[in-house]
Amino acid sequence: xxxxxxxxxxxxxxxxxxxxxxxxxxxxxxxxxxxxxxxxxxxxxxxxxxxxxxxxxxxxxxxxxxxxxxxxxxxxxxxxxxxxxxxxxxxxxxxxxxxxxxxxxxxxxxxxx
Amino acid sequence: xxxxxxxxxxxxxxxxxxxxxxxxxxxxxxxxxxxxxxxxxxxxxxxxxxxxxxxxxxxxxxxxxxxxxxxxxxxxxxxxxxxxxxxxxxxxxxxxxxxxxxxxxxxxxxxxxx
Numbered sequence: 642x643x644x645x646x647x648x649x650x651x652x653x654x655x656x657x658x659x660x661x662x663x664x665x666x667x668x669x670x671x672x673x674x675x676x677x678x679x680x681x682x683x684x685x686x687x688x689x690x691x692x693x694x695x696x697x698x699x700x701x702x703x704x705x706x707x708x709x710x711x712x713x714x715x716x717x718x719x720x721x722x723x724x725x726x727x728x729x730x731x732x733x734x735x736x737x738x739x740x741x742x743x744x745x746x747x748x749x750x751x752x753x754x
Numbered sequence: 755x756x757x758x759x760x761x762x763x764x765x766x767x768x769x770x771x772x773x774x775x776x777x778x779x780x781x782x783x784x785x786x787x788x789x790x791x792x793x794x795x796x797x798x799x800x801x802x803x804x805x806x807x808x809x810x811x812x813x814x815x816x817x818x819x820x821x822x823x824x825x826x827x828x829x830x831x832x833x834x835x836x837x838x839x840x841x842x843x844x845x846x847x848x849x850x851x852x853x854x855x856x857x858x859x860x861x862x863x864x865x866x867x868x
Contacts, residue, residue: 741805
């Protein structure tokens with residue numbers, strides 16, 4: 642597949658449980674972003690990985706949120722002790738360093754009951 | 755840090771009428787500017803971008819946007835909209851020539867009325 646792949650596409654969880662969302666970027670893309678899309682809030686920046694640099698975590702809403710990117714490729718966004726307000730679509734995007742165009746995945750729809 | 759403001763959350767417009775979707779940015783340094791579009795039940799995709807050069811940029815489906823440095827704006831326009839333009843439109847910015855993050859506005863939902 643040539644695009645950004647996210648899994649699962651849908652996740653329903655109970656309040657208080659931990660969830661892991663996966664993003665597989667386009668091969669060779671050095672930059673990887675996580676955004677959160679919810680009604681009325683647009684695309685909220687969460688975290689940004691660029692090559693081997695320390696990630697920009699300035700958008701993470703609380704310490705329950707964390708992300709890692711292993712081997713400069715696949716990334717996992719982890720939400721601990723989920724709350725109902727965490728319900729949203731979580732989008733991953735990647736780009737090449739020499740191209741300013743972001744390629745988005747289809748997102749993970751997270752529902753916290 | 756830069757920020758992006760889209761003043762209108764929803765814009766209704768009749769088919770074949772002109773439309774303008776407003777975007778303003780705030781940054782103390784030079785920026786790249788983008789418009790992304792999300793059609794119903796589809797993923798986000800790049801519509802057009804301003805990196806340098808001509809301040810007027812165009813997309814393949816008739817949209818255009820003009821970078822106005824003095825007004826810190828990058829409004830999106832189309833002279834005649836079609837029902838297929840129904841979508842949510844997001845303005846975005848990033849600091850020029852840096853590895854800084856790309857920040858999005860809250861989006862504008864364009865409703866085309868028959």
